[in-house]
Amino acid sequence: MKCNIKVLSPIHIGSGEKYTASEYVKSKAKTNKGNISNIIKRMDVSSYFSSLDENKKDDLLRDLSNPNFNLGNFDSRISNSYVKYKAIDKTKKEIYPSQEIAEAIKTLNELYIPGSSIKGAIKTAILFNELDGRLISKISKNILSDNDSVIKKNYGRFMKDIFASNKAPTLAQWDIMKFLQVSDTNTIKSPTIYDVATVMASFKWGDNEFYSKNKRTHEPILIYLETISRGNKLSFEIRNHYDYDIFKRLGLDDKKHLIDIKNIKRYIFNFSKSLIRNEIEFSEDYEIDYLNKFYLNLEKQNSIDNPVLRVGGGSGFLATTVGLKIKDNDERIFERIRKGTRGKTYDYSFPKSRKITQDGEMPLGWIQLSFGEV
Template sequence: MIISPNTAIQKPTVSQSRKIQLTSPILHIGSEVSRLNPFEYVQTGSRVYFPDREILAKALQQRGRLQNYIAAIENRDDITQLLEDSFGDSWWNTKTGNGEAIFPKITSSRKWTEQKITELRPMIRNGMGQLYIPGSSIKGAIRTAIAYYLLKHRDEYKVTPKVSEIEEKLREKLNQGDVSHSQKKKFLDDELFMDNLFTNFSLTYQDKKVPAKIGPNTDLMRAIEVTDSQPLLEDKTVNKRGKEVTLNLPVVAEVIVSSRFDNYTAKYRASIYTEMVRNVQTEFTLSLDTEMLSWFRHRQDMKIPFQTIDDLIKICSEFAQEQWDAEYDYWQNIKNNQNAQGKNLNFSDIRSFYELEKCPFTLRLGWGTGMNGTTIDLLLEEELKAQIRDAAGIKAPQFEAPKSRRSVMSANGEIKYVPGWAKFKLC
């Protein structure tokens, strides 16, 4: 919908703006391409390289090997042998006559597995090839946290519909078979409650009223701005114990997808090879336009649950705690499996990770957060969550939803980490 000049609203000067330091043990934010073809990356025993394909093509053309490269692309073949034949055993150090690196170090990652990497999932990069966290990813997680908070505290903020009413409508959708359709599933939350929570507002600006649900103007999240993070550049620091630690370390790790058997013994489902960042430390800016916030009036008198940036951090932290408690319960019940299709599913380190009663993180971001982190599922009845999963995802009758989890293997081949947990610290 195109907003006419008479309807468009100019944003005023931001009232609150804070820099926030974001730290995370390990995370992955997906790129536009969910999986890379074999010719789009090259692996050695210790690193994974992502070539500048335009520069690579020119260099191969100069060596008369361009047609071989084109054939590899058409066949989706690995290009390692072609690179060795064209540039020698140390092909990753090759530069053009102009000094341009064909395999820039900034776009390479440590290889944390001895296995041959297949169907690699890359991390998002900016136009300079640098890893970063998009502001849209952070803002989307904040939006989910606000929705969860409003529905959990519905009486305090005069929220409609009730969670029980949402559950009733969901059951109707399930009975009609609507949830199984991908497009309807995508917009199901918006139809049932998200639109009412975030866009069912009218605005009053300079004595002009803008009715509810007129384009993006009436979306409450317009009052919140989140910048992209600073690039995740590899760096060194010394921790409190005097040990040198590498920050923002890009790695390609084996991610274990596991579930459980009826007796709660861990069950191996698959391995996924994913580019991730270990020991994340970066900054972004969170802004709240309190003047704009004052324009919003909900048509059903729902109260806005935040007025300051501190309020937003509190809302995110409460949602993180709910997820943390659910993950603790899940992992405490899972039993190790020493021989699961050749995998040693030992989750002792994961259980230790969740031992703290108070969640030390503010939000969970990106890949691996699952249903509990991207929806309000933790407010729904267990049976209904399982029905939604069975209708819209992979069926697992008689099991809780979500049934599976993703955990990350260290360079030593031990199941060590869970992705996505992030801590915010106001600078």
């Protein structure tokens, strides 16, 4: 099936690379609506360096040792022929030359969502739906150690029981998820850069606070991310390779429902429904109005035919684990997992922080899916 994606909030899936003003030049450009937008031009510094004469090369090498080096100040007329790609700058705070921007994953300098990221989110949704009181009790008895850390070997066996055949020596060999293929999405040309703060739960009525290390100014700690911005539309293909004879031989016939596309839509809907409801309660408890407004609207958009799903950086503990299902079924086991994961005790809801864009005050990573025949 072909699956269309509508991006509901900025998505960041990192490449693992970061860059500073030594690799970009700030500029402005006219939008399709005739407005002026701030942009940055990411440069091919290696090619640019090769084009310089020897004296200029020496100057550039010397200046690059300065953490506050700005390529645009070094050469205000650097040719556009060295531009790798252009990014829309939606940051509310000025990006200083030494501040790093986390690069988004790309192919040929264009952004996409890897199929592995989508498939990983789907697998978590499947697991969330499969968990019941019996399996949660099994987690408590067999997977959590006396000090509440996860026993990896036992966790592997637990996952094997859900996703693999009893005949399989290991989970990796006969995992039902191998028969579900999810392609990478198509690409978009330009990333949008946001400055992202971490909003913290606070018991001050009608107030909330941002994570900050500066006790005098209370300026929030910001991270700068390349993202696929809200409103973009992408697509990918999802395929279920069911073969009766192969499944029978591998002992997977009783697992086939896990990768049925109709079931997957329902799994995603149910998982996201619980996540959204939890975020609504969190935003109400701590009077974070903009988060509450976002999630109330998202709740209306989520449906079985067009479910919403969270992917990428900033998704958080609850969106990437089945912790919420455990919390809803047994608070004591969830508390053990929380202690084993974070180790600290506090009175706030866990997790007590959320990553939010400064522009638009949006949480990261929400998309909406719509399925159709290829």
